[in-house]
Amino acid sequence: MPDAGVVHALNHAIVEFYEKLSSWEHDVVREKGLTLPQVHTLEILGIHKAMQMKELASRMGITTGTLTVLIDRLESKRCVRRRPHESDRRSIIVELTDEGMALFEEHDRLHMRLTESLTANLDADSRSTLLRCLETMNKAF
Known part of the structure; x- marks a missing residue:
């Protein structure tokens, strides 16, 4: 206990x-003139690449209806595009555009700098321990 x-x-x-x-x-x-959910959408697509709307909504923990509004707004900002699924006519694939990929990469670099700064005073063993703890906690969700 x-x-x-x-x-x-x-x-x-x-x-x-x-x-x-x-x-x-x-x-x-x-x-950047974006909302947190919009940036999180770019992050998921940047890390995992193109995916079906249903899978993206599931990864984000939101409904497909909420995601549709998010994707509409990101599409109007030319950050994402929709395309039909090759084998499932009912399914839509969402992917980053070049503009969306550039925003994702810039945001990812900012995260890397923050992580480097936050862990600068940790030795290699402490960093490894922190990583294992965070991975374990993330799996618990």
Whole structure:
């Protein structure tokens, strides 16, 4: 059984980290004229490449209706495009355009710089431990 005091401290540390990361993310996104959900859509497509609307909605934890509105707005900004699925006429594939890929790559570089800055004082073993912890926590979701 985990120590209640440690779990309590972890809870507060995770919430504080989330709030600081969210604030940083809002500041970065605001400069680009995009919303956080729009940038998260670009991130998912940038990392995982083109995918069906249904799969993208599932990865984002939103409905396909909500995603349709998001994709409409990203399409109007020329960041994504829709195309028919090759073998399933009912399915639509969403992919980044060159403009969308450029925004994703720029945002990804900002994340890399932040990660490097946040972990600069950690030795290699601590970085590896942090990575394992985050991977384990992500799997729990």
